Amino acid sequence: MQKKIDLDAFFHPQTVALVGATDKLPSVGRTLLENLSSFKGELYPVNPKRETVLGRRCYPSLAAIGKQIDLAIIVTPAKTVPEILKNSPMVKTVIVISAGFKEMGSEGLRLEKECQELLGPIRMIGPNCLGLQNPWISLNATFASDIALPGSIAFISQSGAMCTSVLDWSFKVKIGFSAFVSIGSMADVDFGDLINYLGDDPKTESILLYMETVGNPVSFLEAARKVSLKKPIIVIKAGRTKAAALAAASHTGALAGSDEVFDAAMKRAGILRVDTIEDLFDMARLVSAQPKPQGPRLAIITNAGGPAVLATDAAALSGATIAKLSESTIEELNTFLPAAWSHQNPVDVLGDADALTYAKALKIVLADKNVDGLLAILSPQDMTRPDEVAAEIIALELPSKPLLASFMGGARMEKSSETLQEAGITTFPFPDTAARLFAKFWQHSKKKTPHVDPVIAKKSLPLFDKILAEGRTLLTEEESKKLLSLYGIPTVRTEVALSSEEAAKMAVSMGFPIVLKLHSRTITHKSDVGGVKLNLEDKAAVINAFEEIRLSAKEGFEGVTVQPMIKLKGYELIVGSYTDEQFGPVILFGLGGELVEVFKDKALSMAPLNHFLAKELMQETRIYKALLGVRGKPAVDMEALEKILIHFSRMILELPMIKECDINPLIVSSKEILALDARVVLHR
Numbered sequence: 001m002q003k004k005i006d007l008d009a010f011f012h013p014q015t016v017a018l019v020g021a022t023d024k025l026p027s028v029g030r031t032l033l034e035n036l037s038s039f040k041g042e043l044y045p046v047n048p049k050r051e052t053v054l055g056r057r058c059y060p061s062l063a064a065i066g067k068q069i070d071l072a073i074i075v076t077p078a079k080t081v082p083e084i085l086k087n088s089p090m091v092k093t094v095i096v097i098s099a100g101f102k103e104m105g106s107e108g109l110r111l112e113k114e115c116q117e118l119l120g121p122i123r124m125i126g127p128n129c130l131g132l133q134n135p136w137i138s139l140n141a142t143f144a145s146d147i148a149l150p151g152s153i154a155f156i157s158q159s160g161a162m163c164t165s166v167l168d169w170s171f172k173v174k175i176g177f178s179a180f181v182s183i184g185s186m187a188d189v190d191f192g193d194l195i196n197y198l199g200d201d202p203k204t205e206s207i208l209l210y211m212e213t214v215g216n217p218v219s220f221l222e223a224a225r226k227v228s229l230k231k232p233i234i235v236i237k238a239g240r241t242k243a244a245a246l247a248a249a250s251h252t253g254a255l256a257g258s259d260e261v262f263d264a265a266m267k268r269a270g271i272l273r274v275d276t277i278e279d280l281f282d283m284a285r286l287v288s289a290q291p292k293p294q295g296p297r298l299a300i301i302t303n304a305g306g307p308a309v310l311a312t313d314a315a316a317l318s319g320a321t322i323a324k325l326s327e328s329t330i331e332e333l334n335t336f337l338p339a340a341w342s343h344q345n346p347v348d349v350l351g352d353a354d355a356l357t358y359a360k361a362l363k364i365v366l367a368d369k370n371v372d373g374l375l376a377i378l379s380p381q382d383m384t385r386p387d388e389v390a391a392e393i394i395a396l397e398l399p400s401k402p403l404l405a406s407f408m409g410g411a412r413m414e415k416s417s418e419t420l421q422e423a424g425i426t427t428f429p430f431p432d433t434a435a436r437l438f439a440k441f442w443q444h445s446k447k448k449t450p451h452v453d454p455v456i457a458k459k460s461l462p463l464f465d466k467i468l469a470e471g472r473t474l475l476t477e478e479e480s481k482k483l484l485s486l487y488g489i490p491t492v493r494t495e496v497a498l499s500s501e502e503a504a505k506m507a508v509s510m511g512f513p514i515v516l517k518l519h520s521r522t523i524t525h526k527s528d529v530g531g532v533k534l535n536l537e538d539k540a541a542v543i544n545a546f547e548e549i550r551l552s553a554k555e556g557f558e559g560v561t562v563q564p565m566i567k568l569k570g571y572e573l574i575v576g577s578y579t580d581e582q583f584g585p586v587i588l589f590g591l592g593g594e595l596v597e598v599f600k601d602k603a604l605s606m607a608p609l610n611h612f613l614a615k616e617l618m619q620e621t622r623i624y625k626a627l628l629g630v631r632g633k634p635a636v637d638m639e640a641l642e643k644i645l646i647h648f649s650r651m652i653l654e655l656p657m658i659k660e661c662d663i664n665p666l667i668v669s670s671k672e673i674l675a676l677d678a679r680v681v682l683h684r
Helices: 030-038 080-085 106-118 159-173 191-199 216-227 251-257 258-269 277-288 305-317 327-333 356-368 384-397 409-420 431-445 458-469 477-486 500-510 541-556 611-619 622-628 638-654
Strands: 017-020 040-044 069-074 089-097 123-125 129-132 139-142 149-158 176-183 206-210 233-237 297-302 372-376 403-406 496-498 515-519 534-538 561-564 573-579 586-592 600-606 658-668 673-676 680-682
Touching: 017 030, 017 233, 017 611, 030 040, 080 496, 106 534, 139 611, 149 159, 149 191, 149 356, 159 176, 159 277, 191 206, 191 216, 206 277, 206 458, 216 258, 233 258, 233 277, 258 573, 258 600, 277 431, 277 573, 297 305, 297 356, 297 431, 305 372, 305 431, 327 356, 356 372, 356 384, 372 384, 384 403, 384 409, 403 431, 409 496, 458 477, 458 680, 477 638, 477 680, 496 500, 500 515, 500 541, 515 541, 534 541, 541 561, 573 622, 586 611, 586 622, 600 611, 611 622, 611 638, 638 673
Parallel strands: 017 040, 017 069, 069 089, 089 123, 149 176, 149 206, 206 233, 297 372, 372 403
Antiparallel strands: 129 139, 129 176, 496 561, 515 534, 515 561, 573 586, 573 658, 586 600, 658 673, 658 680
């Protein structure tokens, strides 16, 4: 295989050729040629039907140029593209603007695959894309009407229409870009390639993604994990309401919606996900200018009560907390604020506070050890002097904590907001937006990616060999519990009985009360067919229960499992895994039991887990607070529960033949943790 060329020729070409250049109006070929006229390097129009285009010599083919072409841009019909690629021996990179490929069906897909096979070492962006811009060298290789302002944000989008809309909006808000890329169908260059390249680009400080499909998930996640350690990556994804796959044999598969899996993958990769285009760019400004918060505690300074209340609600609802000011801070504020100030956070300095008073209060509050970040709110009251307040804030020597501002209002507040923004203080038009994005910034900042050394699970292989040899994909409950035991997950004693007499004999050996469950290699959910009988107190009850299960299960009956009735007082949890078609194994934790799919109190993460990630996964559920102890009940053994999650994730990672797995219920208490039931489904 030929070595692929580096992407630098896309963004810093010395020679550019436009295949399909024309002077015809209106046309993509003419718009692109006009846009490329500001390019400082050598530009070669290509069109076999013209000798000149817009005063430039036109070449019949790329080969006819007779020299190395760093970047070739193709705008001719899709059916002509393979032939152009075939005759491009001196081309480094190609942007295929043309549509008519896989988005058009089977014939278009055939054309796209033919193009991929002809690339060799050439790198290709597209097809079906807008092109790219590098504003720093005045390169506008798109058919957008304008070139972006130079800046430090790289924007990558699968939608050309989104690119033009964002570009138009960026001029209004004066946001600049280091790179502006429409990625199209990703037949070659994908998100991972561009993230890797822009991660090393000195002009790029943050990377923004508009995503419709992931493309190559391995390439994408590997690049994101590496680059997100040094530059923020922020994504907005369309199509989040797509229904999850219906054919799931486990509770986990039914609960793990595709968008929730995507969200878990973004968290693990260190990518910050937002919901709106405005948030995409606001977060880029925030994370590029502000230090990472060391905790969720937000303080608020304001000269009006109402906006601070809105900000408080937004912060609390989004996962931040309102900082409790120390007694020393309150005492210091009492020395110069009027008696009617709020005496708590939010710190309302009142509407008549002058610039010096406002700034002094801000400095004292931000220095409080209980404060992780501060939001400065200023409303345009009659006594307010916003420009003076902004100047006093900028003049302060402040600790390295996030400082956000919302100087609310219209034209009167514009200049002061711009002054703060230029000084590195991130500003927002509304305080609730600022508070919500601080909370998201904190949630992102605490993410950590584990490093786990791979281990071969040799002991489990004979078990899988037996199951696969029988042509099965569903493990019995007995087999599932054996597998869990190999990974140190405690299970209840379980034995298989093929007759009612054998079941009764086992029950006597274990001691009453007893539980009988359907033993079947085909029926997934035992309780749905009356296959679970609890609290059996004697031999007669066991024999009757055996017959009832046999009759209700019909052809799926292969005996029963006999287990002691566990009367452990605790909480029923579910721990499960599900193989997502894009991202691989997903770990689920939450409230378990028979109503698991009704209450849907669950959280998702990617394998593997470490102690930090296991704890974080549990914290994202409502049941977590109860596990810590509630209404006089002692806390469960959280350290042991974390270890079980870690061992479970290790099992899923080391055994890729597992498609889905449920432990439901996992009974947890202060004294013991026990897996009462388990189900494992293998890939076919």
